[in-house]
Amino acid sequence: MKTKQEQVGTTTQRKISRRAFLGTGAAAAAGGALVIGFTLRRHFHNVDVADEAAGKVAVGNPFDAWVHVQPDGSAELVLAQSEMGQGVYTALPMLLAEEADLDWQRVRVVQSEFSLGTGGSGSVMSNYLPLRQAGAMVRTVMIATAARQWGVAESECTTLNSEVMHARSSRRVSYGQLVPAARAMPLPNFKTVKLKDPAQFTLIGKPTQHLDIPDKCTGAARFGLDVRLPGMVYAVIARCPTFGGTPAKFDATKALAVPGVLQVFEIPAKGYRIFTAGGIAVVATSTWAAMQGRKALQITWNRGPHSTESTDMLRAQMKEALAHAPAWTSDTEGVSLDNVLASRRVESVYEFPFLAHACMEPMNITAHLREGRCEVWAPSQAADAMRSVIAKELELAESSVTVHTTLMGGGFGRRYQYDFPAEVAQIAKHVEVPVQLVWTREDDMTHDFYRPAGMRRMRGALDTHGNIVAWSDHLADVPLSYQWGEPGKRKPDGSELPGRPVYPIAQVRMGFTPIESAVPRAWWRSVETSFNGLAVECFTDELAHAAGEDPYRFRRRLLQLPEIPRVRGKDEGPPPDRNRLIAVLDLAAQMAGWGTSLGPHRGRGIACTTNYAYLAQVAEVTVENDTIRVDRLVTAVDCGQVVNPNGARSQLEGGMLFTLSSILKEAITIRDGAVEQQNFDDYSVLRMPEAPALETWFVESHAAPHGLGEAAVGLTGPAVANAIFAATGKRLRRMPFRMDESTA
Amino acid sequence: MAQFPLNVNGQSRTIEADGEMPLLWALRDLLRLTGTKYGCGIGMCGACTVHLDGTAVRSCQTTVADARGKKVVTIEGLGLERGKQVALHAVQRAWIAEQVPQCGYCQSGQIMSAAALLANKPHPTDSEIDDAMTGNICRCATYFRIRKAIHTAAQEMRA
Numbered sequence A: 001m002k003t004k005q006e007q008v009g010t011t012t013q014r015k016i017s018r019r020a021f022l023g024t025g026a027a028a029a030a031g032g033a034l035v036i037g038f039t040l041r042r043h044f045h046n047v048d049v050a051d052e053a054a055g056k057v058a059v060g061n062p063f064d065a066w067v068h069v070q071p072d073g074s075a076e077l078v079l080a081q082s083e084m085g086q087g088v089y090t091a092l093p094m095l096l097a098e099e100a101d102l103d104w105q106r107v108r109v110v111q112s113e114f115s116l117g118t119g120g121s122g123s124v125m126s127n128y129l130p131l132r133q134a135g136a137m138v139r140t141v142m143i144a145t146a147a148r149q150w151g152v153a154e155s156e157c158t159t160l161n162s163e164v165m166h167a168r169s170s171r172r173v174s175y176g177q178l179v180p181a182a183r184a185m186p187l188p189n190f191k192t193v194k195l196k197d198p199a200q201f202t203l204i205g206k207p208t209q210h211l212d213i214p215d216k217c218t219g220a221a222r223f224g225l226d227v228r229l230p231g232m233v234y235a236v237i238a239r240c241p242t243f244g245g246t247p248a249k250f251d252a253t254k255a256l257a258v259p260g261v262l263q264v265f266e267i268p269a270k271g272y273r274i275f276t277a278g279g280i281a282v283v284a285t286s287t288w289a290a291m292q293g294r295k296a297l298q299i300t301w302n303r304g305p306h307s308t309e310s311t312d313m314l315r316a317q318m319k320e321a322l323a324h325a326p327a328w329t330s331d332t333e334g335v336s337l338d339n340v341l342a343s344r345r346v347e348s349v350y351e352f353p354f355l356a357h358a359c360m361e362p363m364n365i366t367a368h369l370r371e372g373r374c375e376v377w378a379p380s381q382a383a384d385a386m387r388s389v390i391a392k393e394l395e396l397a398e399s400s401v402t403v404h405t406t407l408m409g410g411g412f413g414r415r416y417q418y419d420f421p422a423e424v425a426q427i428a429k430h431v432e433v434p435v436q437l438v439w440t441r442e443d444d445m446t447h448d449f450y451r452p453a454g455m456r457r458m459r460g461a462l463d464t465h466g467n468i469v470a471w472s473d474h475l476a477d478v479p480l481s482y483q484w485g486e487p488g489k490r491k492p493d494g495s496e497l498p499g500r501p502v503y504p505i506a507q508v509r510m511g512f513t514p515i516e517s518a519v520p521r522a523w524w525r526s527v528e529t530s531f532n533g534l535a536v537e538c539f540t541d542e543l544a545h546a547a548g549e550d551p552y553r554f555r556r557r558l559l560q561l562p563e564i565p566r567v568r569g570k571d572e573g574p575p576p577d578r579n580r581l582i583a584v585l586d587l588a589a590q591m592a593g594w595g596t597s598l599g600p601h602r603g604r605g606i607a608c609t610t611n612y613a614y615l616a617q618v619a620e621v622t623v624e625n626d627t628i629r630v631d632r633l634v635t636a637v638d639c640g641q642v643v644n645p646n647g648a649r650s651q652l653e654g655g656m657l658f659t660l661s662s663i664l665k666e667a668i669t670i671r672d673g674a675v676e677q678q679n680f681d682d683y684s685v686l687r688m689p690e691a692p693a694l695e696t697w698f699v700e701s702h703a704a705p706h707g708l709g710e711a712a713v714g715l716t717g718p719a720v721a722n723a724i725f726a727a728t729g730k731r732l733r734r735m736p737f738r739m740d741e742s743t744a
Numbered sequence B: 001m002a003q004f005p006l007n008v009n010g011q012s013r014t015i016e017a018d019g020e021m022p023l024l025w026a027l028r029d030l031l032r033l034t035g036t037k038y039g040c041g042i043g044m045c046g047a048c049t050v051h052l053d054g055t056a057v058r059s060c061q062t063t064v065a066d067a068r069g070k071k072v073v074t075i076e077g078l079g080l081e082r083g084k085q086v087a088l089h090a091v092q093r094a095w096i097a098e099q100v101p102q103c104g105y106c107q108s109g110q111i112m113s114a115a116a117l118l119a120n121k122p123h124p125t126d127s128e129i130d131d132a133m134t135g136n137i138c139r140c141a142t143y144f145r146i147r148k149a150i151h152t153a154a155q156e157m158r159a
Helices: A049-058 A088-100 A123-150 A175-182 A253-257 A287-296 A311-322 A383-394 A419-428 A441-446 A529-546 A551-560 A578-592 A645-664 A713-728 B023-030 B090-097 B107-120 B126-133 B143-158
Strands: A034-038 A065-069 A075-079 A107-111 A157-160 A163-166 A171-174 A233-238 A246-251 A261-267 A279-284 A298-302 A344-352 A364-370 A373-378 A401-405 A435-438 A454-462 A468-477 A507-514 A602-609 A614-624 A627-638 A693-699 B002-008 B011-017 B049-052 B055-058 B071-073
Touching: A034 A123, A065 A123, A065 A175, A075 A088, A088 A107, A088 A123, A123 A157, A123 A163, A123 A171, A123 A175, A163 A175, A171 A175, A233 A287, A233 A419, A246 A279, A253 A261, A253 A287, A261 A287, A261 A419, A279 A287, A279 A419, A287 A435, A287 B023, A311 A344, A311 A454, A311 A468, A344 A529, A364 A383, A364 A419, A373 A383, A373 A419, A383 A401, A383 A419, A419 A435, A454 A529, A468 A529, A529 A551, A529 A602, A529 A645, A529 A713, A551 A578, A551 A602, A578 A602, A578 A614, A578 A627, A578 A693, A602 A713, A614 A713, A627 A645, A627 A713, A645 A693, A645 A713, A645 B143, B002 B023, B011 B023, B049 B107, B055 B107, B090 B107, B090 B143, B107 B126, B107 B143, B126 B143
Parallel strands: A075 A107, A233 A435, A373 A401, A468 A507, A627 A693, B002 B071
Antiparallel strands: A034 A065, A065 A075, A157 A163, A163 A171, A233 A279, A246 A298, A261 A279, A344 A454, A364 A373, A364 A435, A454 A468, A602 A614, A614 A627, B002 B011, B049 B055, B049 B071
């Protein structure tokens, strides 16, 4: 049922090209190729402005993906997804090539100029069916064309490696040769086209090398900051350190005296949904000169209305909120959990800080405005939405703005935002040549859209059998919904709370109290799961220990109890399959040697989740001299059909260690209305010596695939925290974790 | 502004710049060698690592005046011998074989640090790898594969 970590397949070095392509029709001519256009279903966490903007752009253009089969036998997949290291440029063409029986060595990916929002771990999950259907359409058309030419029955023809074969007459013909005739054939209906039985897959499920990796090892890969155009200039912006602050006055004399500095001008702040700080832009002939020019600026800031905000103040408000009834609760029945008959009660407060995305490539974007048109090069998770933002800022029609999506040095949700696109549009109005807006690391750290900070009071009750009979969770955080909800329409709701625990519990109550803050917040890898996942599985662990039961056995036993009948909410979707969860718990426990002795100062913790996919993880830690070291993470995954085991493993490994970094090291704190951390010297992140050994096991499955980019984020935190408790007897609840934790 | 003769990837180049300009920006903006990346500007992340006379240095902390007369090798020149692209460096081949990069932004610097490590210590232990690579941050957190790839490259270079 499981597959061990396979070796990665042979190296194939192929380029990924990025060029303009205009999709015009379902089987339109494009240089004599057979072209099939189709629509990929988007998947987002939240309905937000990106969705709306994308919807507007999509009008009049029915497709967001295309297949070209060329007369030379090569095939191209024109994709609207963005690549930021998650491997979509390999996993998505694999889906197409599998069903079309394309020669994998001759498949290329082309980045479409029409770009969709890429996030929410949705690329593989949402494209699994459409891309297979598109592939099956190619194969079906090729068979029909060959069969007609040969005068044989279609059922007697087979396909392999971009060829159609007729075994009885020993004839074969390449797809390339069939293209001219195939273009005149009717396309099969995507709804009824015959798909392969997954048991026959030869490419899907095979570890396949990522097509974009060779260029990333030679310096040839071009990221946003690597855009170089003839005559281009570089810009940086001096922004007020405090959120909501603006320049009161400035003197550019010294800045303009710096060699290479060309222009200095003010750009205004932008409000709701764009959220830029505004400031003083410095344009120069090199990035370095622009930075030196900015240092020489003399600015007096009006620090704005939020200049007294601090982390201490926010924490005090959260504590106060938790001492009172929540502003919002999930039910109105008024059943007090205190009245539920229980033999043991447990109560704990968990706390999580603001976090930065800290993508390795700081925010940047390049634009060239001339003659009423704007061309933009954007490392963006949502190029289509950026086009709208830029067009609006420049008062141009969207058709006058072209956005090229570049490679991205990390995304993690940060590259959905509209701040840097709006800024570059403001700057481009003053500059006649191409201009690259560069955010320094300090800009990136102090003007991010942060993962929310919050506190929560968890309460649980156990009956005499050790079953959980009541569970409540009062979250007081600086909510995303108050950043992105329309001003004047913001109301507390449960949108940032976890779904009901997967374990059967009769009385569950969620509560929420919003804390107002000027600190910008937005999506951060896995969004609310990043703080909810830890609380749910750590508190479950606390209840297991309170029940006097082994935490693995406790979870396993609860998952086998009968479901408690209730009406499911309309947004809840189908209930998770508890047997799949039990299977991954068992696999992780078995592979980690759960129950065997680890020796002094060491401990194991377990956690599981049904967010994104079915996962369980066992963490092994050593805690000596108050230093926490994570030694090993053993993970079992049932994500349905694994498309590319190489990429799936990468995404999980990255998610685990990104999370480890956040729970052990990272925190953004606020003082005098500004972020205190500036760079990687005071915002510590995980480094090589702190990276544990990783073992990841997949459950073989042909069920519909789930995305894995965010799946481990809600899992590694609790597994490690539970392991720290096992090693030391101390339960840590405030992130980033320290053995000398203070909750004061 | 002054003129600085530099030897970059075996080629003589002359740049006109302020002597205090970090080598990073001279490479990226003046010579348009963009394989060397900007990550922090304070020598804390390693994305800008290049070789200066064979030693791994942070190009954001090295001025063009410091680099004058020295041999600079960037990621673009790692597979070069006497100015010709002979093959990928063993570290680059190992990076591909172990499928290290995700977003890939930090990997130029990771590869340059790893190549310098192996030039000095052909058979590094895990802890020697940890020490040598601790200055290179990867936010996709590919550390586990980097460690494997360095061992793979070491094995290949030994063979």
